[in-house]
Amino acid sequence: MMVTDKIWPTLDYSRVPYRLYHDAEIYEREQRRIFEGPVWNYLGLDAEIPNPGDFRATYLGEIPVVFNRDQSGVVHAFVNRCAHRGALVRRELAGNAREHICIYHQWCYGLDGRLTAIPFRRGIRGKGGLDPSFDMGAHRLRPLRLDTIGSAIFGTLAEDAEPLEDFLGPPIIAQIGRLFARPVQVLGYNRQRIRANWKLYAENTRDNYHASLLHEFLLTFGLDRSTQKGGVTMDGRHRHNITWAEADSDTADFAYEAYSDAHIRNDYLSLQQPDLVAFRRERNDNLNLVVTSVFPSSVFVQISNSLAIRQIRPRGVDEFEVFQTMLGYAHDAPDMIDHRLRQANLVGPAGLVSMEDGEAIEIAHRATKPAPDRTSVIELGGAGVISDRDYRVTDVPLRGFWSYYAELLGIEPAGAVR
Amino acid sequence: MTVDHALICNLLAEYGALLDAAEYDKWLGLFADACRYVIVPRENHDRGLSAGLIYCDNRAMLEDRIMALREANKYNIHTDRHVIGLPRLIIADGPLIEAPFMVYQTDQEGATQLFATGLYRDRLELVGHDLKIRDKLVLLDTFAVPTLLATPL
Secondary structure (H helix, E strand, O other), X not given: OOOOXXXXXXXXXXXXXXXXXXXXXXXXXXXXXXXXXXXXXXXXXXXXXXXXXXXXXXXXXXXXXXXXEOOOOOEEEEEOOOOOOOOOOOOOOEEEOOOEEOOOOOOEEOOOOOEEEOOOOOOEOOEOOOOOOOOHHHXXXXXXXXXXXXXXXXXXXXXXXXXXHHHHOHHHHHHHHHHXXXXXXXXXXXXXXXXXXXXXXXXXXXOOOOHHHHOHHHHXXXXXXXXXXEXXXXXXXXXXXXXEEEXXXXXXXXXXXXXXXXXXXXXXXXXXXXXXXXXXXXXXXXXXXXXXXXXXXXXXXXXXXXXXXXXXXXXXXXXXXXXXXEEEEOOOXXXXXXXXXXXXXXXXXXXXXXXXXXXXXXXXXXXXXXXXXXXXXXXXXXXXXXXXXXXXXXXXXXXXXXXXHHHHHOOOOOOOOO | OOOOHHHHHHHHHHHHHHHHOOOHHHHHOOEEEEEEEEEEEHHHHHOXXXXXXXXXXXXXXXXXXXXXXXXXXXXOOEEEEEEEOOOEEEEOOOOEEEEEEEEEEEEOOOXXXXXXXXXXXXXXXXXXXXEEEEEEEEEEOOOEEEOOOOOOO
């Protein structure tokens, strides 16, 4: 069934048909119109490829991509697919190289992605090989346009994509800039394969409502509660979102009363090692939770002093990987590195305040599959016009995500409320 | 002092059996008072990167982890089955051993998957007549973790 703008039961994206998580044709359209479309994706860090020849493999949707630094220090990125027969050119995930050679027929590419050599191009003793008219310049690795914020490298395959700065908008640029205000170092990576549609995760990172309900650790150990000062801040077109909260901005009594309806513990157990949740203020603000979701699949995360970037990597309609890069600052004292390594316990596949997402997203995927025409309900913080909120019990940014999603897929209903 | 190989095998057998039975207090009892327990993805370890999936560099953190598992965390309902291979003595004094492991997970409907494989690298110590774990590195080959990791490996 071809999906059209008639798919939306409401014009404000407060109802999302479950079909959108399960339909293979929709998934294919997403790959073309979103991931190859006019969006900017986080690819990796400048700090991951410090030296000439350093490269790393990444993805843009399902498209394999390599980014590297050439001999003059310039960063390039291209689709990791040989111009000859379509094989992966660079098989390793990271390393240092003078060029990229496809193992299949040894077509050779420079660090700028240009085709530099083809074996037996003139054949052997004048027989075989390529016609002399073959244009080497027309057969290169497909390049990405690149731009950076701090150490974060963003790329797009769309020539008509607006500039990165316009795509992100001022609040998002400010938050990513805040994370990268100092040079960073990578503390490690973690990965999680979730058997569900990637958009359930894109929604999850924009869903402020679930945080302290699903992730009971936040409340049980007093790390974060919805009674704290916080809210959601979006870009002008509501495709991105910042979920934020300030430390020590509520009282225990207020929280106890507010959570009296929820079936979760709120008696504040204490940890033997409270450093695990202790927030060490390191900037001129009191933000201890900032989750910045960039459409479609990049997330910049500060939870207390743990800093991370997540990439959502779709792997078919029913599976995605969350690839997370754990960060510290290059000039962190050893004690601060230890603190961040301990607080890394909070996030990732075994994260004390994140492991539940894997389960919640899988059970949502599983139960919605046989009900393509039923819909979710997205009304926390009100339906209607999409706008910022200065409170936390809200899922309005999910509607922002869907509004831009509908636009890119060409299924925006006439009279959409955005 | 050389530790009897059978004692090492017994410790590993207890280790797997207690986790599979969800006897986490008894499992904690296999660790020395001063201990460390970390699960590190192989891609980090191979690059000299320290970040782990679970990173408890003292006993209090390990006990907190278990308390959180009981009191706060929600995860896929399942049972674990540890299959731990023969330990190899790396350094006799201590001793330092390595053992390969596999952990299968079975869901409520009886479907089993290989959840994780990797290598234990354990620094052990004799406390009286008991062999205890002083430092356990779980080197995780399966670092693309299926769904989530809640119960210890």
